[in-house]
Amino acid sequence: MKGVTRKSEEDVLVKRYDYLIAGGGIIGLTIARELKRRYPEARIAVIEKEPDVAKHSSGRNSGVLHAGFYYTADSLKAKFTRDGNEAMQAYCREHGLKLNRCGKLVVATDESELAGLEELKRRAERNGVELIWVDEEETVRIDPNVKTFKKALYSPNTASVDPVEVCMCIKKEVASQGVDFFFDTAYAGHKGDTILTNRGPFGCGYFINSAGLYADKVAHDFGFGRKYTIIPFKGIYLKYAKNKSDVRTNIYPVPNLNNPFLGVHYTKTVDGSIKIGPTAIPAFWRENYKGLHRFKMSEFFQILFYEAKLFWTNSFHFRRLAVEEMKKYNKANFIGLSLKMIKQLDPKGFGDFLRPGIRAQLLDKQTLELVQDFVLEGDSRSMHILNAVSPAFTCSLPFAAYVADQIEERRAAAPAAPSSQGTPVLR
Template identity: 75%
Template sequence: MMNENKYDYLIVGAGVISLTIARELISRKHFCKIAILEKESDIAQHSSGRNSGVLHAGFYYTADSLKAKFTRDGNFAMRKYCEEHGIRINYCGKVIVATDEQELQGLEELKRRGDRNGVELHWKTEDELAIIDPNVKTYEKALYSPNTASVDPVEVCKAFRDEIAQQGVKIFYNTQYLKHNGNEIHTNNGTFTCDYFINAAGLYADQIAHQFGYGKKYTIIPFKGIYLKYAKNKTDIITNIYPVPNLKNPFLGVHFTKTVDNSIKIGPTAIPAFWRENYQGFQRFKLNEFVQILYYESKLFLRNSFNFRSLAFEEMKKYSKSVFIGLSLKMVKQLDKDGFGQFLRPGIRAQLLNKETLELVQDFVLEGDNRSMHVLNAVSPAFTCSIPFAKYVVDHIEEKRGLPN
C-alpha cells in the first residue's frame, strides 16, 4: 500500500525561500512529489511577510559574497516575475544620503561595491537630487539606485504558492516539525517520510539543523524590526531614502520606505529580542529560548562584540517615537513630525551568530549532505535574492546527491 505521506522532497517552513526552492525543484524534476510543512495557519507569517517589501539592488555587499550576486540577479528576476504575473510593483528607486564629510567616504565605498557587483548606481548633486525628490536632504551629493523597487511581500509569496500548488506541491498548515528519525519526520500532525529533507525554517533553522548534525557553531539571535507609518499623506516623500550604513554590521539604519501603494514608513529598528518570536509583549514566550538568547546577548554585551553594547543602547531608544522620528528627519528638508501614525506590525530578523567568534554572520550559510540541506542564514535581502538563491540551493542538493544539474 502506498504511503500518502511519503515525498521525494520535504521542506520545512512556508516562507519565500521554501516556496522558491519548491518552484525550482519542480522546474528541474517534473514528476517529483514535494510537500511543505508549515507550523502556522498560512504562508509568510514571519520574516517573509513582515519585511519592508523593498527589492534591493545589491551594492551593500562585498563582491565575493553570495549576497552581492544574488541581490543583483534577484532584483532583476523578482521584477520580471512581478511583471509577468501581474503583481503590483512600485518603481520608486532609492537614494542614499550623507550628513557630513565622513559619511561621504561611506558613499564612496558603496559606489565601489556597486561598480564591482555590476549594479547601476549614479552620483547625484543636491540640485540633481531635487529632480528625483525635492524633499531629500544630503551633504554635497548622494547615490541614486534606479533599480530599487517595492512590492507587497505577501502578495508575491501568494503568487509563488499558487504557482507551485498548480504543479502539485502540497502545503500542510498547522504542522510543526518536532524531530526526525532517519528519513522519518515527526510532526504534531503525524509522521512524514522523504527521500530528501530541506530545512528553511527561518527563526528555527539552527535548532533543526543541530538535530541533523549541522550548524553546530551557530545560533540564531533575533532582532526586532519595527516600522512607523507616516499617516499625513503619501506625497511628502517620493523615493526610498536611506542613510549611510555601518558596513561592519548587517543593519541598514532607520530609513524612509515607499511601499507598493505609495505609502510612507520609517524604520526598521534592530532591537535585540529575547526569544525568537518576541513580537509583542509576552506572546509566544518560551523560557528555554529566553535563557539561551539572554546568555549569548549577555556575552555580546560584556565583550562588546561588533559594538553590540552601543547598538543595543541605541536601538532600545527607538522604542521612543520621538527618537525614532528624529533620526528620519535628518534625511529630509521638511516633514511634519506630528504626521506619523502608529507602529506597524513588527518583524523578527533571524540573524545567525557564530558562537566561537561572537560575530554576526554577514552572508548566507548553507550546510548539508546527500540526505538533507539546511538554510541557516537567509537574512535580508533574502526576499530579493530568493529566486537565484533557490537555484543555488538546488544546485547544491543535486551535487550532494550526485545528480546531474
C-alpha cells in the same frame, strides 16, 4: 491544499515525498518552485507550523527589492541581490503583481560620511550594479524633500512589492503544479528518512530546512550548524499617515558596513505610502513580537546568555547598538533620526507603529560575530539554510536555484549514504 498525491495502503501510515521542505516563507516557496521546475514528476511537499505561508519574516519585511550594492563582491548576497532584483521584478510583471519602481537615494549628513558613499559606489561597480552619483541639484529633481551633504547615490533599480502578495502567488503557482502544503504542521524530529511532526510522520528522499527563526535548531538535530545559533532582532516600522507625497523615493543613510543593519530610513511601499524604520532591537525569544506572545522560557535563557556575552565583550559594538536601538521605542526619538535626511516633514504626521518583524540573525558562537552572508550546510540526505537574512526576499529566486544546485552536488557526490559531517558552503 492539504493532502497527498498518492494514497496507497502504505501512505495511510506515512506520507512519502521525494522532497520535503520545512518552512513556508519565501525561501521555502521558491525552493519548491525551483525543484518542481527541474523535476516535474517529483513528489514535493511543504510543511509549515503556521496556518498559511509568509507569517513571519517573509510577510513582515519592508517589501523593498534591493539592487545589490551594499555587499562585498565575494559574497553570495552580491550576486543574488543583483540577479534577484531583476528576476523578482520580472516575476511580478509576468503574474500581474503590484510593483513600485520608486528607486533609492543614499544620502550623507556631513563630510565624514562621503567616504561611506565612495565605498558603496566601489562595491556597486564590482558587483555590476547601476548606482549613479548625483549632486545636490540632481538629488532635488529626484525628490525635492531630500537633504544631503554635497552629493548622494541614486539606485534606479530599487523597487517595492507586496511581500505577502508575492508569497501567495508562488504558493498558488506551485500548488497548481502538484506541490502539497501541510499547514499547522511543525517539525518535531527525525528518524532516518522519516520526518516527525505534530501531524504525523513524513517519509522523504531529501529534506530541506528553511525554517527561518528555527533553522538552527532543526539543523542541530541533523548534526549541522553546531557553531551557530540564531539571535533574533526586532524590526519595527512607523507609518507616515499625513500623506503619500512628502517623500517620493526610498531614502537611506550611509550604513555602518561592519554590521548587517541599514539604519533608520524612508521606505516607499508598493502603494506609495511612506514609512520609517526599521529598528534592530535585540529580542529575548524567537517570536518576541508583542508582550509575552509565544514566550518560551528555554529560548529566553539561551538568547539572554548570548546577548549578555555580546554586551560584556562588546563584540561588533553590541553594547552601543543595544542601547541606541532600545531608545527607538521612544517615538519622538525614532522620528528625530529620520528627519536628518529630510528638509521638511510634519513630526505629528506619523501614525502608529506597524506590525513588527523578527530578523533571524545567525551568530557565530566561537567568534561572537554576526554572520553577514548566506550559510548552507548539508549532505546527500538533507540541506539546511541557516542564514537567509535580508535581502533574502530580493535574492530568493536565484538563491533557490543555487540551493537546488548544492543539493544536486551533494547527492551526486554521495548517492548511497549520507555523510557524517556537513560541509559549509562558501560564505
